[in-house]
Amino acid sequence: MTLYPKLILEALSKVRYPGSGKNLVEAGMIEDDMRIEGNKVSFSILFEKPNDPFIKSVVKAAETAILTFVSPDVDIKGNIQVKSRQLQRPEPEKLLPQVKNIIAVSSGKGGVGKSTVAANLAVALAQQGYRVGLLDADIFGPSVPKMFGMEEARPMLERIEGRDLIVPEEKYGVKILSIGFFVNKESAIVWRGGMASNALKQLIGDAAWGELDYFLIDLPPGTSDIHLTLVQTLAVTGAIVVSTPQEVALADARKGVDMFTNDKVNVPVLGLIENMAWFTPAELPQNRYYIFGKEGGKRLAEEMNIPLLGQIPIVQSICEGGDNGVPVALNGDSITGQAFREVAERVVQAVDERNRNLDPTERVHVEKKPLPKK
Ligand code: ADP
Numbered sequence: 001m002t003l004y005p006k007l008i009l010e011a012l013s014k015v016r017y018p019g020s021g022k023n024l025v026e027a028g029m030i031e032d033d034m035r036i037e038g039n040k041v042s043f044s045i046l047f048e049k050p051n052d053p054f055i056k057s058v059v060k061a062a063e064t065a066i067l068t069f070v071s072p073d074v075d076i077k078g079n080i081q082v083k084s085r086q087l088q089r090p091e092p093e094k095l096l097p098q099v100k101n102i103i104a105v106s107s108g109k110g111g112v113g114k115s116t117v118a119a120n121l122a123v124a125l126a127q128q129g130y131r132v133g134l135l136d137a138d139i140f141g142p143s144v145p146k147m148f149g150m151e152e153a154r155p156m157l158e159r160i161e162g163r164d165l166i167v168p169e170e171k172y173g174v175k176i177l178s179i180g181f182f183v184n185k186e187s188a189i190v191w192r193g194g195m196a197s198n199a200l201k202q203l204i205g206d207a208a209w210g211e212l213d214y215f216l217i218d219l220p221p222g223t224s225d226i227h228l229t230l231v232q233t234l235a236v237t238g239a240i241v242v243s244t245p246q247e248v249a250l251a252d253a254r255k256g257v258d259m260f261t262n263d264k265v266n267v268p269v270l271g272l273i274e275n276m277a278w279f280t281p282a283e284l285p286q287n288r289y290y291i292f293g294k295e296g297g298k299r300l301a302e303e304m305n306i307p308l309l310g311q312i313p314i315v316q317s318i319c320e321g322g323d324n325g326v327p328v329a330l331n332g333d334s335i336t337g338q339a340f341r342e343v344a345e346r347v348v349q350a351v352d353e354r355n356r357n358l359d360p361t362e363r364v365h366v367e368k369k370p371l372p373k374k
Contacts, residue, residue, distance in 0.1 A: 001071055003036045008043070011069035015061045018054050024062065031083060041066065042079035049266065050084040053357040086263060095204060095234055098211040099133070101351050103270065104230065104239040106260075108252020110141065110221040113275035114242040116322050117312070117343075118218040119147040120329035121240075124344035126173030127332060130213040133168065133175040135203055137230065138220045139196045142180030148172065149325015153181055158208060165208040172330060175212070177203045197229040204234065214351075222252070223259040231260075231267050238270035238354055240309065240347065245274055245296030253297075257304050270350040271307035272297055273343060279314040288313075307350055310343035312336075 013025040020027055024045065034043035045062065047055055059080050066076045096102065105121070107114035115138060122134040136144035145151045153169045155177065168175040179199060209215065217236075220226055230236070239260045243253035253272065260267040274297025278288040291314065301308040312318070315336050321328040329340040 001039065001073060003039070003041060003070070003074065005034050005036065007070050008034065008036075008041055008066060011065040012062055014069060015058065015065045017058060019048075019052065024058070029058075038075075039073055040075040040079065042076075042081070044081040044083045047082065047084045049086050051266075051268075051357075052084070055082055086266070096209060096212075096215065099209060099215045100213050101237040101355075102215045102217065102234055103347070103351070104217045104219055104227075104236050104260075104267065105242065106219040106227070106239055106256050107221050107242045107249075108223075108254070108256040109243075109249045112221075112242055112244045112249050113312070113318075114138075114221065115141075115143045115147060115218050116318060117240075117242045117273055117275055118216055119144060119322070120318075120327045120340040121344055121347065122174045122214075122216050123172050123327045123329040124332075124337075124340040125214050125216075125348070127329065127341070128344060128348075130348075131211060132173065133209050133212045133215040134177075135200075135215070135217045136176070136178030136180060137200050137203075137217050137226065139179045139199070139226070140220050142178045143322075144176060144178045144218060145180040147322045147325060147327060148174075148176060150176070151180070155181055160208055163206070165206055166203065167208050172327065175209060177207055179203065197226055200226065200230065201233060223255060227259065228265065231265050236267045237351055238268045240270050240273060241306075242273045242275055243297050243300065244276045244292045245290070245294065246292040247296065249292075250296050250300050253300060254304065257306065268354055269304075269306045270347060270354065271309035272301040272304075273309050274298060274301075274311045276314045277311035282316075307346070309346045309350065310339065312339050312343070 009025055009030065012030055013023045015024045017024055017027050017029060024030055029046050031044040031046050045058060059082065062080055063076050066074050105114055105118040118134065122132050126132045134144060136142045145153065148171045150169055150171055155169055156167050157164045158167050166177065168177045217230065241253050241256050243249045257269050259265060260269050276292055277297065278290050280288055297311065298308050318328050318336055328334060328336040331337040332341055
């Protein structure tokens with residue numbers, strides 16, 4: 001058997017790259033480094049992103065095409081290298097090595113209920129038996145201490161393996177740190193970006209978070225250099241965007257999604273949560289009033305091709321729970337508690353899917369499900 005590059009390329013032109021619909025040769029994905037020695041063929045396939053979800057299937061299809069259309073005797077298995085145009089995000093310096101999944105909770109606009117969702121999601125995950133941490137990184141309005149009824153908390157330092165580490169507070173099964181534990185609201189507001197980023201890095205890297213299944217970060221609203229620092233220092237598994245169905249909120253949510261998915265940041269968006277989706281008065285439980293517009297979040301999710309992780313109605317108890325320090329997710333039997341439980345389940349699922357799509361060599365976080373608490 002005499003092999004020529006042209007034969008191999010012909011076979012590869014029968015493999016379609018699902019991302020663009022073009023064949024591998026046409027899409028310019030076959031690198032110029034093909035080597036043929038006897039039966040052995042090796043070359044590289046170039047992908048745009050290092051975490052392209054089609055890497056595995058494309059490599060497999062390329063091998064099969066060569067074995068089918070050239071000859072079953074070609075030695076190709078394991079000889080195809082994968083390259084990416086975009087550099088892989090720098091491997092974060094093993095911050096939080098014991099944390100399996102890091103989830104950033106963000107919103108385009110303030111006041112849409114991002115912290116409420118983050119707090120209740122954390123509680124709902126803890127209720128399902130996961131080990132959960134919550135970092136309130138919303139330095140411009142740290143509201144997690146209030147939502148957990150722990151405004152007086154002052155975390156302690158503990159010497160662990162020669163380092164002084166901040167010990168997160170723990171409530172309702174969630175380990176919590178907030179910038180609000182260390183400064184009063186007035187002084188946090190005047191912090192410059194750099195100071196804030198440094199403080200956050202400390203709350204992440206110099207704290208005894210221990211082993212966690214899910215580490216949620218309640219980000220400040222909008223897009224700022226704090227977001228960039230965080231996603232660059234941490235291997236964020238994915239981001240959740242919270243929005244109300246209102247047009248102005250949606251426009252900002254779209255910017256948020258764009259920020260995460262842009263080439264520099266490159267954090268997958270796990271999905272969108274539509275908060276304040278409708279209002280149902282207690283005396284008319286069948287009625288839904290779409291105060292901020294109907295299903296705007298659902299439409300945005302469809303349009304941006306991201307999952308809708310849930311729709312949370314406007315309910316007085318959610319607001320009261322936040323003010324009283326007793327998140328509604330604690331009561332899994334209530335309608336609101338149930339809503340957050342479902343959101344938590346979908347988040348777990350979205351993270352699972354995300355982890356499965358990654359090539360094993362690139363998988364930073366390995367998902368292992370603990371037994372749910374009974
Ligand atoms: P953000 O973090 O986006 O600024 P918050 O979570 O602080 O927003 O929520 C703003 C206010 O809206 C809070 O008073 C909160 O209790 C209330 N709120 C949020 N979501 C709901 C909801 N689904 N139903 C009722 N009140 C809500």
